[in-house]
Amino acid sequence: MSFLTLTNISKSFGSTDAVRDFNLEVEKGELVSFLGPSGCGKTTTLRMIAGFELPTTGVITLDGQEITHQPPHQRNVGMVFQSYALFPNLTVAQNIGFGLEVRKTPPAAIKERVEEMLALIHMEEYGGRYPYQLSGGQQQRVALARALAIRPRVLLLDEPLSALDAKIRTELRLEIRRIQQALGITAIYVTHDQEEALSLSDRIVVMNRGRIEQVGTPTQIYNYPATEFVAFFVGQLNVLPITDLDPATSSCRLGGQLITLESVAVEHPLQDTPHLAIRPEEFDLGPARQPDQNQLTGRVETLIFLGAIVRLRVEVAPGLLVSVDLFNSRELNLPRAGDEVVLHFPRHACWLM
Amino acid sequence: MKARALLGKLWSWFWIVLGVLYFFTPLLATFDFSLRARKGMLTFLAYEHIFKDVNFWRTFGFSLQMGFYTIIVSIVLVVPTAYWIRLRLPQLRPLAEFISMLPFVVPAIVLVFGLIRVFSGPPFHLTNTFTGTNALLVAGYVVLTLPYTYRAVDTGLAAIDVRSLTEAAQSLGAGWGTILLRIVFPNLRTAILSGAFLTLATVIGEYTMASFIVGIKAFGPYMSLVGQNKTYESSSLAIISFLLTWAFMGLIQLFNRGRAEGQLAGAR
Numbered sequence: 233m234s235f236l237t238l239t240n241i242s243k244s245f246g247s248t249d250a251v252r253d254f255n256l257e258v259e260k261g262e263l264v265s266f267l268g269p270s271g272c273g274k275t276t277t278l279r280m281i282a283g284f285e286l287p288t289t290g291v292i293t294l295d296g297q298e299i300t301h302q303p304p305h306q307r308n309v310g311m312v313f314q315s316y317a318l319f320p321n322l323t324v325a326q327n328i329g330f331g332l333e334v335r336k337t338p339p340a341a342i343k344e345r346v347e348e349m350l351a352l353i354h355m356e357e358y359g360g361r362y363p364y365q366l367s368g369g370q371q372q373r374v375a376l377a378r379a380l381a382i383r384p385r386v387l388l389l390d391e392p393l394s395a396l397d398a399k400i401r402t403e404l405r406l407e408i409r410r411i412q413q414a415l416g417i418t419a420i421y422v423t424h425d426q427e428e429a430l431s432l433s434d435r436i437v438v439m440n441r442g443r444i445e446q447v448g449t450p451t452q453i454y455n456y457p458a459t460e461f462v463a464f465f466v467g468q469l470n471v472l473p474i475t476d477l478d479p480a481t482s483s484c485r486l487g488g489q490l491i492t493l494e495s496v497a498v499e500h501p502l503q504d505t506p507h508l509a510i511r512p513e514e515f516d517l518g519p520a521r522q523p524d525q526n527q528l529t530g531r532v533e534t535l536i537f538l539g540a541i542v543r544l545r546v547e548v549a550p551g552l553l554v555s556v557d558l559f560n561s562r563e564l565n566l567p568r569a570g571d572e573v574v575l576h577f578p579r580h581a582c583w584l585m
Numbered sequence: 586m587k588a589r590a591l592l593g594k595l596w597s598w599f600w601i602v603l604g605v606l607y608f609f610t611p612l613l614a615t616f617d618f619s620l621r622a623r624k625g626m627l628t629f630l631a632y633e634h635i636f637k638d639v640n641f642w643r644t645f646g647f648s649l650q651m652g653f654y655t656i657i658v659s660i661v662l663v664v665p666t667a668y669w670i671r672l673r674l675p676q677l678r679p680l681a682e683f684i685s686m687l688p689f690v691v692p693a694i695v696l697v698f699g700l701i702r703v704f705s706g707p708p709f710h711l712t713n714t715f716t717g718t719n720a721l722l723v724a725g726y727v728v729l730t731l732p733y734t735y736r737a738v739d740t741g742l743a744a745i746d747v748r749s750l751t752e753a754a755q756s757l758g759a760g761w762g763t764i765l766l767r768i769v770f771p772n773l774r775t776a777i778l779s780g781a782f783l784t785l786a787t788v789i790g791e792y793t794m795a796s797f798i799v800g801i802k803a804f805g806p807y808m809s810l811v812g813q814n815k816t817y818e819s820s821s822l823a824i825i826s827f828l829l830t831w832a833f834m835g836l837i838q839l840f841n842r843g844r845a846e847g848q849l850a851g852a853r
Contacts, residue, residue, distance in 0.1 A: 305757075305759055306758075311756035313753060318753075319753070320745065321771040321772050330759075330767075331759075334758040334763055378757070
């Protein structure tokens with residue numbers, strides 16, 4: 233049996249269904265992200281695991297014990313909030329030791345655990361400071377240490393990095409993963425940031441309108457999106473209208489140019505009027521070099537330099553624009569707006585939607 | 586450009602000076618009058634008479650005591666209520682605000698007659714004993730000072746992320762009692778103190794309720810009596826009550842120093 237199980241969970245607020253038919257099994261030591269747009273039900277699901285919301289239907293079990301109706305303070309579940317939620321009246325050390333104090337842990341043991349946690353987050357010198365004397369990143373580190381100090385059965389993180397700037401966010405993301413793996417703790421991570429979910433998670437649950445769209449590893453989610461929503465929500469995607477689809481030869485025409493697909497992709501069209509889907513990073517400049525590659529010719533409409541990536545918009549037919557991401561390098565011979573370019577991409581990189 | 590800036594500065598100072606004159610001229614005149622108890626010289630004789638009057642100390646002590654009880658009851662009543670409304674019943678906030686404002690609308694004389702009429706008869710019979718009468722006065726004061734206490738506490742709650750702090754404490758294993766005592770009350774310290782001192786300042790000088798429920802035992806009716814019978818002493822009492830109010834305001838500043846910033850910044 234899995235460590236954390238959510239079975240047929242649904243939650244309604246009045247006439248609004250926030251979560252519907254949610255089923256998930258999480259193994260011990262796994263980090264699972266709930267990814268989706270605002271209002272998709274990811275935070276509501278997390279709050280039901282924490283005990284702050286009661287499911288309308290369904291059962292939640294943790295470590296073999298049913299916790300569906302257990303009050304939050306009896307669940308031994310650690311929670312990290314977007315707003316840090318550090319107690320302003322307590323010092324860093326007192327914040328970290330709060331949960332242990334509530335459990336009537338002896339003072340010596342609290343002191344030892346607090347020091348251990350401060351070392352874990354590399355903030356040994358900050359025990360005597362108050363939250364307002366810390367930066368956002370430091371406050372979130374303390375919040376993490378406070379949640380971990382009680383040795384929770386599950387660690388719940390509700391968009392913990394959303395309030396931080398980009399650089400701190402990347403650093404802290406790595407640190408959260410390092411600590412989670414070092415302690416072998418089961419964690420649920422809520423985010424709307426796909427990069428965060430892809431880089432952190434063992435598995436990702438993509439949610440939309442209260443339902444699970446897909447559950448899978450980051451590579452499964454990105455490379456093999458199960459639904460149109462996942463394909464659009466995770467990563468960039470070109471969805472291009474095609475004509476002359478011929479299942480016998482697995483080919484079609486894109487703006488009059490011949491495209492060949494892997495036959496398996498043609499057998500599973502998701503719409504009656506199929507479109508060709510392809511990630512921008514699958515393209516490369518230059519003519520096709522191998523027989524299993526497709527080739528497209530077009531004119532560069534815009535070029536945006538993003539540092540590691542150069543983003544082109546190429547018009548392959550009148551009014552038909554393709555987004556192309558090229559990895560930047562010193563050798564890259566960049567075209568200019570208005571230049572004619574030839575692009576190629578492997579057959580297996582595109583599929584029909 | 587420079588002349589324009591200078592003119593703007595002068596204009597600002599004009600209004601400041603005008604405001605100071607408006608507020609302080611009557612006070613200075615009262616103070617000056619209170620020093621003229623003896624003809625032809627300035628003396629603190631009126632103040633001496635007041636401080637030597639045993640009724641001053643007795644009534645002041647009584648009102649101080651009532652103020653203290655009012656603060657305790659108000660805090661016990663208002664803090665959990667306002668906290669719960671913010672946390673679980675936010676749709677009731679407009680109603681709670683309206684109720685908290687009622688004492689500004691309903692005259693104290695109406696309130697006191699209502700209190701006496703309801704609580705002096707069966708089954709309460711509160712006015713039959715001194716304790717009952719004092720309890721009735723405290724209850725009246727709690728209602729009368731509700732606008733100050735509720736507003737102060739509600740503003741304090743708005744400055745902290747009540748929901749997240751509560752949920753954080755719950756996830757760490759804290760029950761409601763621990764949350765209220767360890768998290769809510771300490772983080773509302775500034776707000777509670779502001780409400781408490783405003784309550785005390787109101788109760789000390791309150792006349793209507795005190796005169797109808799306990800009579801001359803309270804400081805308000807005593808001040809009124811002195812005002813009717815002793816010319817210079819009444820002015821000195823006015824100055825004393827001003828000084829007391831300012832002292833309470835000073836205490837608020839003293840207690841809040843260095844804490845307000847920490848509480849607000851840390852709450853985010």
